[in-house]
Amino acid sequence: MKKAILATAALMLAGSAFGQTFVYPDAWSSSKPSEVKEGGVYRTSTISDYKTLNPFTAAESGNIPQVITDAGGMFAYDPSTGEYIPYMASSYTVSKDKLVWTMNLRKGMKWSDGKPIIADDFITAFKINTDEDVGANAYDGFFINDKPIKIKKIDADTIQAILPSVVADAIEVLAYSPAPTHVFGPVYAAKGAAGIKAMWTLNTPAEQIVSDGAFKFKSYKPGERAEFVANQYFGEWNKNSAGKSLPYLDGRTIAIVKDVTASLASYLNGDTDAFSPANADQLRQVKGAIDGGKLKAVLRANVGPAASSQWIVFNWNQKSNPSKQAMFRDDNFRRAMSHLTNRAAMVDLVYGGLAQPAYSSVYAAFTQWVSPDLKKFDYNVEAATALLAKAGFTKKNSDGYLVNKAGKVAEFDLTTNSGNNQREQLAKIFADEAKKAGVKVNFKPVDFNTLVTLLLSDGDDRKFDAILLGLSGGGRIYPLGDNVEPCGTNLHSFNKSGKCLAAWETQVTALFARGKQELDFKKRVAIAQQIQNVQSNYQAWDYLVSPNVHFSWTSNIKGEYPTALQTSINGPRNLETTWLQ
Amino acid sequence: MALASGISRNFDTAKSKSQLQVVWEQFRKHQLAVFGGLVLALLYVGAIFAPFISPYSLSEYSTTDITKFQQPTRVYVIDPETGQFNLPFVYKSTRFTNPDTFEEGYKEDRSTKYPVKLFHNRPESPFQLFGFIPMTVHLFGVDAPGNIFILGTDGFGRDTFTRIWYGAQISLTIGIFSVALSTILGLFLGGLAGFFGGWIDNIIMRFVEILSAIPDLFLLLSLSALIPRNIDPVVSFYGIIFVLGIIGWGGLARVIRSQISALREVDFVQAATALGASEMRIIGKHMLPVTFSLLIVNLSLSIPGAILTESGLSFLGYGIREPYSSWGLMISVAQEGGFASIQYRPWVLIPGFFIVLAVLCWNFLGDGLRDAVDPRKRQ
């Protein structure tokens, strides 16, 4: 936390020179403030249609409310230091016991309709987000170990948050964005949660959609594109170090292109300005077009491993199928499964070599956090066979599949969402390799909704065997999952009976809580690594591979991060300081 | 989009052996139809003998010796080193990747020759011919570690040639089975409607009208969504046949109905009725045979449609599923690869040309048959 305050002080100095404006550090852009040009539209594409404009009900990642609040909330993430810095707060203080946070709001901030951003807006956002009936995505974030954070207004410019207990990532929680009280307040007072949920649908006229970010919503044609224009009020309090108002761009458009081939086609054809190749094939095409002089663009290949995970999870809660339940709860069986996971083949066949084997619940992108002492059960059919024998599967039946003493075949269904090619390929490779050790894996893809339903179901009798899926998102201060690691949480997907079943689960749950309250970075990392080590020994999740991230953008798009800051966590650029040549 | 009206009008109601001969002679004059028939015969024989013709098993690939997207293996009869004639042989290819251009490819390793062996025994890929004769001998093959992929490999490194023939089993039968189903439905319901008339006719024909009013694609997709995703792929194969079958019978039912209701007034049917023949007997013995040639033509012109529809379903994710192979599935996988499929590995598009070929030949055959049974078209 000390580090954070130091960084703040440095920024404060810069800030004070321009009164209450937030000055974008020069370190965030590879362009000098003097060379930028204003104007132009930045064009990208996205894969699915938007469902809503409502910040409280939007659940899909990259939704419109996220697009228009891109700049940050009370705090913002500083890609150059990896810390959170005050953004809408001009300064903040933390009490000695680390429980009371007092934040002074920056003056002169305005919504895109010209109304000032005030303390009430943060209170409104807090109230609506924590209203259970609204069902907001951010709901869980305002609780620490099931106890609510209290946020109140001290005066027109001051907000106070009282935490129920010490927590390392408090600043991440308090980095939330305000909601325009003048828009949501009256409706919430009159009609409550139902009224809020009915607001800001795709039908709401653009003038009524209010933004605090660099861009405001202009129009959305489903199946075609969403358009955004610069929020002129944003520039009043967001400037570069030369005093120029941000953003530089006039606007941005996001085309809806539902198919990856089509989105590559529109990039190659010059219809969009940026594209993130997902595999070696796409890289090769982009590279070929650049080298052939067909496309003037920058390609940053293998920026780093993705900030996401992919795993196979086995269901421990199968009351109605005791033999399978016992099989999945057997540590040796799961270790054998990890031994049968041919990560090298997955890297090669699915990602064309541009990926790395994964062994940890912490995304490979968080290099500092991934434990160096993980227990690795690498591809090894003999070792798997030996472990399976320990798990009771000693003989083979006439079809060549292993059976145990009770005559049960080593067999299970593996499910993933249909339509996701890469996952289907990963599942297929796993199933084919398992067969070599005599384990019968029936690959059964289902719709994504059904899959999530299965995974999130709880109780002691859940209706699936094994699921192949991935996770993304989560915090940067403590990059373990609040809702993943401890027993009884929503994504503790192998055991959702609500309580710990294995001793090591109890241990991990305790360690997790300790790490979450540990304010010292090094100690927190040590605890996180200890958690990973325990987890890797028990293989509740069989981690697969972590694909590399690649960026590409056309050469006229400037203002990207300096190369060192372009990571899979940061992304390639800050849109506020992006400009067109 | 066969113009059925042309067929149904002047139909010969007398039928004899000589009639068949006339049709056969007419058919033989139609060169394209004969060509189509021959190619189809080849394709179907290939499908039946698929496991034998193919050098590998349907879903076989190695994770130690990666053969992903390997180009078709060149079979040499002249030794490129010495220029001398040799029995057919292949070289093994080794994979290379270029980290700068992200190019992946294969280079022949000319150190060892692998002779292509006929009736090659390969115990790693056993199969049961016709489903009951266990065999390990394949028509051709090379010894390990050599590979022979005469049409290249897919993204897992599986042999395209092998998968095409296994795929033929599904693509070619899905057409026949589903059209057979819709023919039976069309024949039965159309026959009922035409023969009995009245309210039966009314109900059946209204139903046909309702079915034809819903755009095929929407009906097809809605019905396909009924097949649970996590069901056994074999069941989903039958499901697709069923879906294709119940979509296609309406048009045929209409034609049959008008035929039968016209026939009801014809002398020999009236005579049979007078003689006290049962209704079923009249339909089965006297009426259906007359519509037989019409049916054959209809069959051969509907099958290509069903083959195409299956490929379309696969494209939209509602078709045949792994581990089975169909031409439609293979081409939709190639489609997912996008332009890379066209640019860097065109051989993955080959199943598409098999679709074109099969559809083309069925159309040739169907047109030939239609012309042959149509007395006005006789030359």
Next chain:
Amino acid sequence: MLPYILRRFVNLIPVFIGATLLTFLIIQAAPGDFLDAKRLDPRTTPATIARIERQFGLDKPVFVQYGLWLKNFVTGNLGISFESNVPVWDLIGPKVFNSMILVFGSTFLLYFIAIPIGIYGAVRQYSLGDKTISLVSYFFLGFPSFFFALILIFGIIQLNWALNTKVFPVGGMTSEYYDTLSPIGKVLNVLWHTLAPMIALLLRSIASESRGFRAQMLEFLNQDFVRTARAKGLSERVVIYKHALRNAITPFVANIGGLLPAIFSGAGFVEVVFNWPGLTPVFLEALFSQDIYVNVSIGAITLVLLVIGNLMADFLLGAVDPRIRYY
């Protein structure tokens, strides 16, 4: 004529009810429903589920649900999309228009192109041109349209690169600068975007229709009245265009109604590959998330459109065939 239209519409009521009911039943019969995911989501309370069920009538028997939907449909209310929580019409209304651009545009072009090709084939039967055309048509008939569309897009990119300008767009319906264009510019911009999808859509149907029309023409060219006309010494031109063509075109025009559903389906695939904001992508997505009112409404609206198409075909038929009277 008015009584005729009315009668047609009255006759269509049972078909409309039957078809929508059938669609409704099929989609309802698919495993699971929209609320499945919500039911297991801990954040959704049982009370909320119950409220949504009540709100959409999902707790009632299927036939009652259908009745509710039908009642609403007649009053112009297509229900609410569960997924995006907006009235279904707002979601699909613009798409209906977009799909119509492709469907009616290509139907018009189809006849415009297929008929001359058919005439040529019939008049120059077995000539080299005829044979080439028929071979090429056979070829296009065998091509899965989605596959052809991919190759077309690839070709367009290569062409654009080769000429270093955007000859054709590779997908979508409008350019990003669409809003800044004049009304005429807007129309032209959309037309420009229709070119490639139209080609993908048309090649197949032209192949089948021109072959059909050729057969039709040949039939009439071999008939007695044509022979008589020739014997009278009428010029070949008059024989072909006045006698044979007028007769051959009648059943062909009558067939428009029958063709429309097929063109609709064909357009569906093209919409998906060319990223055209039409009905099929919406239908597919709704099918996936089991957003049932969207599916049924799309079915119902296409049905109404097809009926209108059929009526238009009827009038067209009246125009080309003087024997037809509406009474």
